[in-house]
Amino acid sequence: MSVDERTVTWVNEAENRIAEKMEWLSEKSKNKIPYTTIHGVHDDKSSKTQEFSLDDGINWWTNGFWGGMLWQMYHKTGNERYVDMARVSEEKLKQCFTDFYGLHHDVGFMFLLTYVADYRLTGNAEGRCFGLHAANLLAGRFNPVGKFIRAWNGEPGEGGAGDNRGWAIIDSMLNIPLLYWASEETRDPRFKHIAMMHADTLMEYFVRKDGSVRHIVQFNPETGEMERDYGGQGYGQGSSWTRGQAWGLYGFMMSYIHTGEDRYLDTAKRIAHYFIANIPEDGLIPVDFRQPKEPFWYDDTAAAVAACGLLAVADAAGEFEKEIYHRPAVKMLKALYENHCDFSKDNDCFLQKCTAAYHDKTHEFSIIYGDYYFIEAIFKLNGTSVYLW
Numbered sequence: 001m002s003v004d005e006r007t008v009t010w011v012n013e014a015e016n017r018i019a020e021k022m023e024w025l026s027e028k029s030k031n032k033i034p035y036t037t038i039h040g041v042h043d044d045k046s047s048k049t050q051e052f053s054l055d056d057g058i059n060w061w062t063n064g065f066w067g068g069m070l071w072q073m074y075h076k077t078g079n080e081r082y083v084d085m086a087r088v089s090e091e092k093l094k095q096c097f098t099d100f101y102g103l104h105h106d107v108g109f110m111f112l113l114t115y116v117a118d119y120r121l122t123g124n125a126e127g128r129c130f131g132l133h134a135a136n137l138l139a140g141r142f143n144p145v146g147k148f149i150r151a152w153n154g155e156p157g158e159g160g161a162g163d164n165r166g167w168a169i170i171d172s173m174l175n176i177p178l179l180y181w182a183s184e185e186t187r188d189p190r191f192k193h194i195a196m197m198h199a200d201t202l203m204e205y206f207v208r209k210d211g212s213v214r215h216i217v218q219f220n221p222e223t224g225e226m227e228r229d230y231g232g233q234g235y236g237q238g239s240s241w242t243r244g245q246a247w248g249l250y251g252f253m254m255s256y257i258h259t260g261e262d263r264y265l266d267t268a269k270r271i272a273h274y275f276i277a278n279i280p281e282d283g284l285i286p287v288d289f290r291q292p293k294e295p296f297w298y299d300d301t302a303a304a305v306a307a308c309g310l311l312a313v314a315d316a317a318g319e320f321e322k323e324i325y326h327r328p329a330v331k332m333l334k335a336l337y338e339n340h341c342d343f344s345k346d347n348d349c350f351l352q353k354c355t356a357a358y359h360d361k362t363h364e365f366s367i368i369y370g371d372y373y374f375i376e377a378i379f380k381l382n383g384t385s386v387y388l389w
Contacts, residue, residue, distance in 0.1 A: 007330055010337065011381045017343045018350070018375055022073050025348055030085045033063045033092060034348070037366045042348040046092045058095045059102035061109055065372040068113030068388060071121060072375055075386035083122060090114050090127070097133060105141060105151045107134040108175030113372070116181060117388045128185065135182035138175060139194050146224030147197040149176070151216070166221035169232070170206050170213050170244045173199065173251020177389045180258035192259070199255045203267050206248065211274030212240045212289070213248040233357035240289040241358070242302035245275050250309030254389050256316065265316055272313050275306055276328045283335030287358045297363040300340050300351040303332040304373035311380050333377055341374075350374055 034042035045060045067089040074082035093114060096103055111134040119127030141150045148168040176195040183192035205226050206214045215232030219225065234241025249271040256264035278289040285303040286296060310329035314322045340353045349366030351374055356367065379385035 007334075007381075010334060011378060014333075014337050014341075014378050015382050015384065018378060019073070019076065021343050021350070022069065022375075024345065026070060026073065026082065026085050029066070029348060030088060033058075033066050033089050034368050035060065035062050036368070037347060037349045040347040040349075046089075057102075058092055059099065059104070061104065061106035062368050063089070063093060064110040064113035065368045068117065068372050069368075069375055071113065071117040071388065072372075072379060072386060075121060076379060076384050083118075086114065086118065090118060090130075094130070097130070100137075101153065103134075103137055104153055105138065105149055105169070105172055106175055107138050108178035109369075110134070112178050112181070113388055116178070117386075120388070121386070131178070132182055132185065135178050135191055138178055139182075139191055142194045142198070143219070143221060143224065146201065146219040146221065148201045148219060148224075149194070149198045150221075164218075166219040166227065167216055168198075168202065168206075168219065169216050170202065170247045170251070173202060173247055174254065174389070176251075177254045177258060180255075184258075195255070196259060196261075199252070199264065202248075203252070203263065207267055207271060211270040211272075213244050213271060215241050215244045235288040235291040235358045239291070240274075240278070242275075242285050242287060242289055242299055243305060245271060245289070246302045246305035246309060249275060250305055250312065253309055253312040253316070257312070257387075257389075265313075268309065268313055269317075272310055272325055276310075276324070279328055279332065282339075283331040284339060284353075285332065287355045287363075291358060297355050297358065298340070298353040299355040300336055301354045301367055301370035301373065303336055304351065304370050304377055307332050307377040308373050308380065311377060329377070330381070333374070333381065336374060337378075 029042045032042050032044040033046040035045045036043055045063055046058050067086045070082045070086040111131050115127040116131040118124045119131060143150055149172055151167045151169040151172065152164050154164060176198055179191040179195035183189055205217050214229045215234055216230040218227045220227055229237060231237040231239055232241060234244060249268055252264045252268040256268060284298055287299045307329040310325045314325040317325060336351060341350055342352055349371060351370040352366060353364040354367035354370040355363045376385050
């Protein structure tokens with residue numbers, strides 16, 4: 001695909017600035033597994049004494065993204081120091097396997113970008129071992145009657161969690177590539193079968209006719225029947241949480257990449273068309289496409305994930321339609337780069353205006369997965385990324 005000279009200029013500049021910042025930031029944060037920043041400094045989700053605590057410690061679902069950033073840098077530069085730093089996260093993540101109850105549906109996020117990336121890029125056998133262990137745990141969450149992978153843990157009423165035994169979430173579409181990888185690695189089709197049945201269930205019950213996506217769907221865990229949906233981290237039930245749209249867009253593309261099944265590509269395109277139609281003029285993405293005008297909150301993570309998904313669709317699309325998906329991805333990434341990025345030494349993050357959920361008390365702060373997907377997307381535009389999914 002031809003890329004105009006102006007795009008090449010700013011993308012090259014963005015990639016160089018990412019590399020420069022990662023060179024000093026990786027050294028500064030090499031003994032941490034960050035989630036956000038506190039007064040501009042990375043926190044540490046592997047530390048029990050951190051100020052910003054979500055009570056999950058080493059089991060926290062985002063704990064693979066810092067490792068993913070380091071593996072992207074290793075692929076780009078070939079510098080072995082990034083291997084050593086990435087393995088710090090891996091050594092800490094071993095603790096997850098001594099606490100079975102702490103692991104959950106997000107092991108794909110955690111282990112694809114760390115142990116499995118290590119195995120793919122260096123041949124490290126330990127990466128294969130822990131990746132397959134995590135894949136078996138994820139497969140064990142499969143409900144064969146409802147044909148879905150259960151989200152979250154907890155018994156009914158435990159810790160206020162409620163009865164979530166029949167819950168599935170759109171985020172899971174980016175975790176099931178761990179199962180596709182396990183099938184490819186072991187030549188055992190069971191993992192792939194589970195992943196595809198789950199993807200088909202989400203395709204049927206999560207993606208609305210207009211291409212918007214639900215966040216949470218509750219199934220009856222005994223019969224598999226759909227009971228209701230929830231607004232989850234979006235504005236409300238029936239709304240359009242933008243990161244959920246992005247999870248669906250990129251997630252169905254991942255299923256297409258691993259299986260070659262056109263129904264997943266078609267579903268990704270349907271979500272993409274909805275997303276593209278709702279991108280604001282300035283290219284900066286709100287938390288929910290159906291949120292009220294006030295208060296208005298941004299979510300840079302949604303823009304970064306969606307850009308990765310759109311670039312993947314562009315790669316798979318016919319020549320006559322590639323620009324339909326490529327152009328809005330570039331628009332969002334350029335908007336992030338020019339308006340919401342911090343490349344200074346005053347802040348350990350890249351993206352500044354990320355939001356975990358619309359109704360949270362805190363909005364527009366740094367979140368590590370926003371930084372990871374921004375790096376992946378910029379590198380992909382420049383042909384220097386590695387596909388870790």
